Amino acid sequence: AQKVTQAQTEISVVEKEDVTLDCVYETRDTTYYLFWYKQPPSGELVFLIRRNSFDEQNEISGRYSWNFQKSTSSFNFTITASQVVDSAVYFCALSEETGGFKTIFGAGTRLFVKA
């Protein structure tokens, strides 16, 4: 069965610090997709990134970077030089072939960035 664990419930940093949000997943499938979503205080979930199981290349997009390691079943998200606007709840999610590709979310990590 698919499962996503985000062990960090809340993280608080000061602006300009780097922060890494951890995500560990469980799946027996060889074909699956991993996602990160952001939920700002306004409430609407916003897609950040999708990664398929056959592509372990790390990705960088501006201040955001993602580290996908199949050996440890992890898909961690790093924000470099954090800003107050990064304050939100971040969700890691998994979609697997056996599960019909329904997307399952972790419990989320609430990030507070203080000025």
Add this chain to the structure above:
Amino acid sequence: GAGVSQTPSNKVTEKGKYVELRCDPISGHTALYWYRQSLGQGPEFLIYFQGTGAADDSGLPNDRFFAVRPEGSVSTLKIQRTERGDSAVYLCASSEATGGQTGELFFGEGSRLTVL
């Protein structure tokens, strides 16, 4: 509009009443999902439609919950005999992914249900 639209945005009802929540997905998106989010929790999967049919309804908590998508576009989540534990934000998402692929989900703003 261009995004996923959910109505009502807020619904307050009494225990035992019947509730309908509506989702209008992005035009052309074949996949539609319903999730439930309680305070401080991640979205909990309820049901997933591919076109008109429910591809996976394994997340519906019990037979008081039912969802339809008769024409493959708008979907309605129906809750009978509401209970206080049903109070949550009900999220709808749509995706253009089909046939073994899975794309990003586009979420609506949610319908906040409060059962008194």
